[in-house]
Amino acid sequence: TLAELAGALAGSAAGEWHAAPLLADGSTAGETSDVVNPADHRDLVGRVTEIRAEDAERIVGMAADSVAAWAATAPAERAACLDRAADLMEARIEPLMGIIMREAGKSAANAIGEVREAVDFLRYYAEQARRTLGPSHLPLGPIVCISPWNFPLAIFTGQVAAALVAGNAVLAKPAEETPIIAHESVKILHEAGVPAGALQFVPGAGRVGAALVDASKTAGVMFTGSTEAARLIQAQLAERLSESGKPIPLIAETGGQNGMIVDSSALAEQVVGDVIASAFDSAGQRCSALRVLCLQDDVADRTLAMLKGALKELTLGRTDSLNVDIGPVITAEARDGIIKHIERMRELGNKVEQLPLPAGTENGTFVPPTIIELKTLSDLKREVFGPVLHVIRFRRADLDRLIDDINASGYGLTFGLHTRLDETIAHVVSR
Structure with missing residues (x-):
């Protein structure tokens, strides 16, 4: 029990x-x-x-x-x-x-x-x-x-x-x-x-x-x-x-810049569940964690709204409490580096949304779960090892260019694809 x-x-x-x-x-x-x-x-x-x-x-x-x-x-x-x-x-x-x-x-x-x-x-x-x-x-x-x-x-x-x-x-x-x-x-x-x-x-x-x-x-x-x-x-x-x-x-x-592509045929509920688990579980401190979510522009607004709603249901705090979903990052040095990255993204004009840190987290090294909407993947210079999800929108006609950008970002340990179209699966895998 x-x-x-x-x-x-x-x-x-x-x-x-x-x-x-x-x-x-x-x-x-x-x-x-x-x-x-x-x-x-x-x-x-x-x-x-x-x-x-x-x-x-x-x-x-x-x-x-x-x-x-x-x-x-x-x-x-x-x-x-x-x-x-x-x-x-x-x-x-x-x-x-x-x-x-x-x-x-x-x-x-x-x-x-x-x-x-x-x-x-x-x-x-x-x-x-x-x-x-x-x-x-x-x-x-x-x-x-x-x-x-x-x-x-x-x-x-x-x-x-x-x-x-x-x-x-x-x-x-x-x-x-x-x-x-x-x-x-x-x-x-x-x-x-x-x-x-x-x-x-x-x-x-x-x-x-x-x-x-x-x-x-x-x-x-x-x-x-x-x-x-x-x-x-x-x-x-x-x-x-x-x-x-x-x-x-x-x-x-070692680590890498892990991406996920979501096209307009994907089921939003499945996407949100997978994204929350991959990007924010363990406070994003996994080599396999999702770092860049690529949303087809047709479904981006709806998916983001659902994602932000789901994020608000998560609890932050001391993880020796059984009802906590997201804990701290490992050190003050790690926290400070992540916060510095978030501030840099703000300075570049990217939209940043964060959950507020609840009372009781001030004695630990917590980073608020964060979603950053990027204009271009080139804004990301290195892996950010924490509860930070970067989102970029793409048009279907630009899928190949997006894949080129992902491939150019260096090795990832994982890659995700949400689609119900067999031809899209075959095409993305071939790239």
């Missing part, structure tokens, strides 16, 4: 959470700082002790020393470790949800989805190992996994699980904003049978990640985050070869 869930979340909030390093030699030296709720900075979620960047070489060396023993573990047993971890996560969903809601500012629905996705990753990679890994498979060695704050359990766990089950030793560096939930994930994997040397938890800021990437024994990097940071890592790795004399692989997932 909701009452039972609320009680479990209250119990999670009462816990004393400390994300300390989990290293092969048991050392925990480093600076300790507070982790606060982005929805209310008066709410202390817990504390984190970050490793020292100068210790990265030694820590990666310990991972390298652990590779042989972990790789010698049968793939079926490595897979079984992931399955046991999945069982433990399912059994502890409420306290894990409670951390996610307070540390990352996620709603209850998104926190449930986060834990379920982490469980799915564990079971998926376990099954893939059973199906594909045999005696001829050789691991790369120590893998540095650098994960984002917007999916602090799911993507963190997915990266770690994939590298681990293939026989690699993992250095798991969470986003500096969300170390506590990542710490719980590593503790669960250790409890499930993964040795401490095969999986080390290395919290820290960007300089720690850079030092881990730069360590001489690092054999690969998995990264999810900004395109700018991925390029820096790519350049860093390109300066050297691995100890085996090969290029060091980088697996990176």
Whole structure:
């Protein structure tokens, strides 16, 4: 029941959470700082002790020393470790949800989805190992996994699980904003049978990640985050070869300018539901979130009116309240950057509409859900990672020009099309 869930979340909030390093030699030296709720900075979620960047070489060396023993573990047993971890996560969903809601500012629905996705990753990679890994498979060695704050359990766990089950030793560096939930994930994997040397938890800021990437024994990097940071890592790795004399692989997932085209045949009710979910869920802090809505001019006014009406039904606030739809953005720096973008759009003469922020949000880093009507896509210079939807109108005769503009804006992770015309689907997909 909701009452039972609320009680479990209250119990999670009462816990004393400390994300300390989990290293092969048991050392925990480093600076300790507070982790606060982005929805209310008066709410202390817990504390984190970050490793020292100068210790990265030694820590990666310990991972390298652990590779042989972990790789010698049968793939079926490595897979079984992931399955046991999945069982433990399912059994502890409420306290894990409670951390996610307070540390990352996620709603209850998104926190449930986060834990379920982490469980799915564990079971998926376990099954893939059973199906594909045999005696001829050789691991790369120590893998540095650098994960984002917007999916602090799911993507963190997915990266770690994939590298681990293939026989690699993992250095798991969470986003500096969300170390506590990542710490719980590593503790669960250790409890499930993964040795401490095969999986080390290395919290820290960007300089720690850079030092881990730069360590001489690092054999690969998995990264999810900004395109700018991925390029820096790519350049860093390109300066050297691995100890085996090969290029060091980088697996990176980054952001993009995601668009949706809506033509005059689309059902407005479906469009509005999809747009609200994609653009404003998680306060727009998803790499896959809708950033640019392209409305055919015949239906633009009606669709926008419905969209603005639906937006007014959403509730903003602290996400550890079960009735909240939209929470904060992750940091004051993120909030200030988004607000600066909105003001720039106003200065360019674009129409801006926003929901008012309700009482109780002044102690967190909230951005009001915002709709900006653009005159041209060229006004957008980069991805805006927050609850901001840009809208542009187009004439049917200009569809190809619109597609050209979208393609010219750089890579997106997602693209949407609302139409009931098969020929439009075929044409847009072909472009």
